[in-house]
Amino acid sequence: MVSQFEQFASDNYSGVCPQAWQAMAEANRMDEPAYGEDSWTQRAADGLRSLFDTDCEVYFVFNGTAANSLALASMGQSFHSVICHELAHIETDECGGPEYASNGAKLLLGQGQDGKLTPDSIEHLVTKRTDIHYPKPKALSLTQATEVGTVYSPEELRAIRATADQYGLSVHMDGARFANAVAALDVHPSEITWKAGVDVLCFSGTKNGLALGEAVVFFNRRLAEDFEWRCKQAGQLASKMRYISAPWCGLLENNVWLDNARHANACAERLASGLAGLPGVTLRYPRQVNGVFVELPEPVQAALRSKGWRFYNFIGGSARLMCSWATTTERVDRFLADVRELVR
Numbered sequence: 001m002v003s004q005f006e007q008f009a010s011d012n013y014s015g016v017c018p019q020a021w022q023a024m025a026e027a028n029r030m031d032e033p034a035y036g037e038d039s040w041t042q043r044a045a046d047g048l049r050s051l052f053d054t055d056c057e058v059y060f061v062f063n064g065t066a067a068n069s070l071a072l073a074s075m076g077q078s079f080h081s082v083i084c085h086e087l088a089h090i091e092t093d094e095c096g097g098p099e100y101a102s103n104g105a106k107l108l109l110g111q112g113q114d115g116k117l118t119p120d121s122i123e124h125l126v127t128k129r130t131d132i133h134y135p136k137p138k139a140l141s142l143t144q145a146t147e148v149g150t151v152y153s154p155e156e157l158r159a160i161r162a163t164a165d166q167y168g169l170s171v172h173m174d175g176a177r178f179a180n181a182v183a184a185l186d187v188h189p190s191e192i193t194w195k196a197g198v199d200v201l202c203f204s205g206t207k208n209g210l211a212l213g214e215a216v217v218f219f220n221r222r223l224a225e226d227f228e229w230r231c232k233q234a235g236q237l238a239s240k241m242r243y244i245s246a247p248w249c250g251l252l253e254n255n256v257w258l259d260n261a262r263h264a265n266a267c268a269e270r271l272a273s274g275l276a277g278l279p280g281v282t283l284r285y286p287r288q289v290n291g292v293f294v295e296l297p298e299p300v301q302a303a304l305r306s307k308g309w310r311f312y313n314f315i316g317g318s319a320r321l322m323c324s325w326a327t328t329t330e331r332v333d334r335f336l337a338d339v340r341e342l343v344r
Contacts, residue, residue, distance in 0.1 A: 006331055007310035008271075011177075011290065011324035016247070017209030017260060023250030024211075027242045036060070036228075036241040044245040047252040048203070048215055053190050057224035059216045060244045061236040065094045067202035067214040068174050069101035070230045072139060074223050075170045075200070078103040080138035082172070083110055083125050085117045087147045087315060089174060101234065106135040114285055115146035116156070119163040126167045139170040144192065145181040148284075148315065149268075149291035152181075154191045161197025170223065171197055176204045179261035180289035194219035205248055209260045209325045213244040260325035264290035267323035267332055274336040279343045284318040292321040300342045307338055 007013055016024075023040075032038035045058035061067050068090050072082055082098065084090055086109040090098050099105060110121035117140065126137045142160065145151045152160075164171050173193065175181075178201065182189050193201050199220035205213045218224035231237045238244050251257040272287035275294055284293040296304075296319050304311075314320035323332075 006308065006334070008321035008323065008327075008335065009310040009312055011207045011264065011322050013310075014209070014324040014326040016211045017250070017256065017325050019250035019253065019256045020205075020210050020247035021250070023246045024243055027246035032242050034239045034241070035237060036245075038242040038245070040242040040249060041245040044215075044248040044252065047249060048217060051189055051252060052193060052217065052219070053188070054194055054219060055221075056194070057218040057221050057227070059218075059224075059227055059231060060238070060241060060248070061214055061216060061231060062212055062238065062244070064089075064174075064176055064202065064204055064206065064214050065097045066234060066236045067216050068094065068141075068172070069097040070227070070234055070236065071200045071202055071216050072098045072105070072141065072172055073102040073230060074225075074227055075172060076102065076105055076138035078105055079135060081106040081108045081135035083108045083117070083122055083137055083140040083169070085110055085112060085115055085143065085146070087115045088141060088143050089147055089176060090141055092147070101230075105138075108135070108137065114150040115143070115148040116150060116152060117142060117160065119159050122160065122163050122169075123167070126169070137167065137169060139172055140164060141172040141174055142198075143174045143176070145177045145184070145289040145291075148293055149289050150286060151184050151288050152192065153185065154187060154196050157192055157196035157198070164197065170199045170220070173198045173201045175201050177207055177289055178203050179208045179257050180265055183258055183261040183265050184289050193217075199223055205251060207324070208257050209251060210247045213247065215248065261290070263325055264323045264327060267327040267329065268292050268321070270329060271321060271323065271332050271336070274332070275339065278339065281339070281343060284316065290323045292323075293318045294321065295319075296339075297343070300339065303342050304335075304338060309335060309338070
């Protein structure tokens with residue numbers, strides 16, 4: 001029987017990585033000004049500017065739903081719409097947060113293979129109707145990496161930006177697993193953000209080793225106008241902001257964020273390779289980042305759970321197996337051994 005903590009349910013289950021924990025402990029040694037006026041918040045924001053190699057506006061909020069919702073609200077009015085993939089997290093798992101934050105801007109659902117929006121799908125939704133009864137498209141949202149563990153290449157992003165420019169759309173990126181996408185693509189972070197035409201990125205720290213805290217990075221600084229007031233109104237302005245921003249310093253120093261992502265991706269690759277070819281087991285989507293989406297016979301799933309393994313059933317009923325900075329190769333191998341035994 002495995003421990004309840006031996007799981008592939010979510011990278012949200014994992015704890016805080018040591019470097020982030022240490023940075024928060026250091027921030028706790030003395031008093032600092034409140035509401036983001038502290039030295040740690042300035043250091044973390046400057047660290048992100050250095051990481052992306054550009055001058056950008058940086059804000060820290062508690063969680064991803066707030067980051068996405070408030071960022072999208074800054075990109076339009078209540079009578080506008082936001083184009084996203086039908087499987088996007090902002091559509092399937094944020095309880096109408098983007099619509100709530102924007103006072104009603106509608107999400108228009110596009111399509112594309114492996115969870116990725118395409119220029120054709122975007123163009124179809126923009127040109128489908130142009131009358132005053134239709135919510136006017138104003139922005140589009142891309143999930144990087146996608147909800148099914150695939151990534152947009154720089155070339156794909158530039159093609160989408162060209163379509164966005166044609167129709168006057170701003171581009172938002174939901175980067176819940178942005179670090180994993182950078183690691184998978186082996187590119188500089190700028191190549192899949194501002195250099196590819198992304199206006200604002202919601203960069204997750206929670207799934208990369210923090211206790212909480214997301215960075216909202218505005219490459220298009222015009223869109224950041226009054227954003228701090230949005231954060232305050234939405235209850236996202238932390239009084240002791242340094243406890244959100246200091247752990248980011250721990251992630252950014254010595255590229256810990258990238259090492260964490262590479263490790264999680266490598267564990268997922270080991271898991272996918274071990275599952276490939278087993279009787280009755282098929283991968284539903286290409287394994288590109290830290291998630292493995294696999295079709296497992298129901299009796300096998302039930303037996304794994306009875307052994308104590310935790311994992312979710314996801315889109316289409318496939319099993320979603322997530323790895324994190326804290327996943328070990330030993331855990332992967334134990335899981336694979338149990339699957340092999342059950343499918344024999």
